[in-house]
Amino acid sequence: MQGIAVFPQGLENEGAQELAMLGASSVHPLKRCASFEADMACLYRLHLQARLPFRLLREIARFQCNSPDSLYREVQQAFVWDRWLHPSISFRVDVSGRCDGLTHTHFTALQVKNALVDLQREFWGRRSDVNLESPDICLHLHLSNAGSVLSLDGSGGSLHRRGYRAAVGIAPLKENLAAGLIRLTGWDGSVPLVDPLCGSGTYLIEAASLALGLAPGSRRSFLLEGWADFDQDLWEAEKERSLRRAKPGKHLERIIGCEMNCEIAQQAKRNVLVAGLEKRVIIQNTHFRELLLPSTPGVMVCNPPYGKRIGREEDLDMLYEELGDFVKKNASGWQLWVLSGNQNLTRSLRMKSSRKIPVSNGGIDCRWLKYEIH
Numbered sequence: 001m002q003g004i005a006v007f008p009q010g011l012e013n014e015g016a017q018e019l020a021m022l023g024a025s026s027v028h029p030l031k032r033c034a035s036f037e038a039d040m041a042c043l044y045r046l047h048l049q050a051r052l053p054f055r056l057l058r059e060i061a062r063f064q065c066n067s068p069d070s071l072y073r074e075v076q077q078a079f080v081w082d083r084w085l086h087p088s089i090s091f092r093v094d095v096s097g098r099c100d101g102l103t104h105t106h107f108t109a110l111q112v113k114n115a116l117v118d119l120q121r122e123f124w125g126r127r128s129d130v131n132l133e134s135p136d137i138c139l140h141l142h143l144s145n146a147g148s149v150l151s152l153d154g155s156g157g158s159l160h161r162r163g164y165r166a167a168v169g170i171a172p173l174k175e176n177l178a179a180g181l182i183r184l185t186g187w188d189g190s191v192p193l194v195d196p197l198c199g200s201g202t203y204l205i206e207a208a209s210l211a212l213g214l215a216p217g218s219r220r221s222f223l224l225e226g227w228a229d230f231d232q233d234l235w236e237a238e239k240e241r242s243l244r245r246a247k248p249g250k251h252l253e254r255i256i257g258c259e260m261n262c263e264i265a266q267q268a269k270r271n272v273l274v275a276g277l278e279k280r281v282i283i284q285n286t287h288f289r290e291l292l293l294p295s296t297p298g299v300m301v302c303n304p305p306y307g308k309r310i311g312r313e314e315d316l317d318m319l320y321e322e323l324g325d326f327v328k329k330n331a332s333g334w335q336l337w338v339l340s341g342n343q344n345l346t347r348s349l350r351m352k353s354s355r356k357i358p359v360s361n362g363g364i365d366c367r368w369l370k371y372e373i374h
C-alpha cells in the first residue's frame with residue numbers, strides 16, 4: 001500500500017530514514033511529510049515503533065475532483081464503504097491542501113461527510129455519527145490539482161502522544177519533535193546526557209526510550225485496531241517483534257534533567273515513572289548553576305524559553321547569558337544543543353554554533369543549534 005507519514009517541518013529526512021529503517025520502501029521525503037510503500041505488517045510496525053511521525057496515513061483512493069459535486073461522486077465510488085463504514089461506526093473527516101473548485105477545508109470535509117452518510121442511508125436506511133474527538137474511523141482527504149488522495153488515519157489522535165505524559169510543564173516539546181532532535185545529535189547512550197532546563201523531561205524520556213529501543217506505541221491504542229481488515233495475529237506478531245527489539249537492560253550513561261520550578265520538576269519525575277525510566281533518568285529540582293555535571297563529557301540538550309510563549313525577552317537575556325557562562329566554565333569537551341526560536345536571545349549565549357538546523361516547533365520557526373564547548 002501507499003502511505004504518507006506526517007512530520008514536524010525540518011525533520012523530513014530524519015523521519016524518512018526512520019521509516020526505511022523500519023522496513024518501509026520507496027520512501028521519499030516531501031514538505032512536512034514523506035511518502036512510502038509498506039505491507040500491512042510494516043504499517044503496523046510503523047505505528048508501534050516510529051518515533052517521528054505525527055500521523056501515518058494509508059491511501060485508499062486517488063481521484064481527480066474540481067467541484068463539490070465531483071468530490072461527492074468520487075468519494076462515494078472510492079472505496080468499499082459497505083464493508084468499512086457501518087452506521088454503528090462513528091467517523092471524522094480531516095482535510096488538507098486545496099484544489100481548483102475546493103478551497104475551503106471545512107466545507108470540503110462536510111461534503112465528504114454528506115457523500116458518505118447519503119450512501120449509508122441508501123444502503124442501511126440510517127447513518128453514522130460524526131465524532132470529532134474520538135471517532136472509530138478517521139478519514140483524511142488531501143486535495144491537489146494533480147490528484148486528490150483519500151486515506152485512513154491509523155491513529156486518529158496524534159502519534160506524539162505516547163501515553164507517559166499526563167503531566168505537562170510550561171510549553172513542553174511534542175514528543176516526536178524531541179525524539180527527532182535527539183536523533184540529530186547522534187546520542188546513543190554511550191556518553192552522559194543532560195538537560196539543564198528539562199521542564200516535563202521530554203528530551204530525556206525520548207532519548208532513553210530511543211537508546212533502549214522501547215516502542216513509543218506500546219502504551220496506547222490505535223484506530224487501525226478497529227479497521228475492517230484488521231489482522232489480530234499480525235498485530236500481535238508485530239507487538240512481540242517490537243518487544244524483542246527493545247534492549248531494556250542495555251547500559252546507558254547518566255541521564256540528568258534539571259528543573260528549577262518545584263511543581264514542574266515533580267511532573268517530570270511522574271512522567272519518567274510512567275515511562276518506566278525511573279532507574280535511567282534523574283530529575284534534580286535546582287537552578288542549573290547548582291548542577292554537577294558528570295566528569296566524562298557528554299551531550300547537553302535544552303530548549304530554554306524564547307519569549308514567544310513564555311517569559312519576556314528582556315528577562316530571558318540574563319538566562320541565556322548565564323547558561324553560556326555555565327557551560328563555558330563547567331562543560332569543557334561537551335556538545336551543547338539548543339532549540340531556539342529567537343536569534344537575539346541566542347546571541348546572549350556568546351558562543352558560535354557549528355550547526356544550525358531549521359525546524360518548526362508548533363508553527364514557530366526555530367533552529368536546532370549545535371555548539372562545541374572547548
Ligand SMILES: C[S@@+](CC[C@H](N)C(=O)[O-])C[C@H]1O[C@@H](n2cnc3c(N)ncnc32)[C@H](O)[C@@H]1O
Pocket residue numbers: 169170171172173174196197198199200201202203258259260261264286287288289302303304305319
Ligand atoms: C521551555 S521549558 C522546557 C520544556 C521542556 N523541553 C519540555 O519538553 O517540557 C523551559 C523550562 O526551564 C525551566 N527553567 C527556567 N530557568 C531555569 C533555571 N535557571 N534552572 C533550571 N530550570 C529553569 C522553566 O521552569 C521551564 O520549565
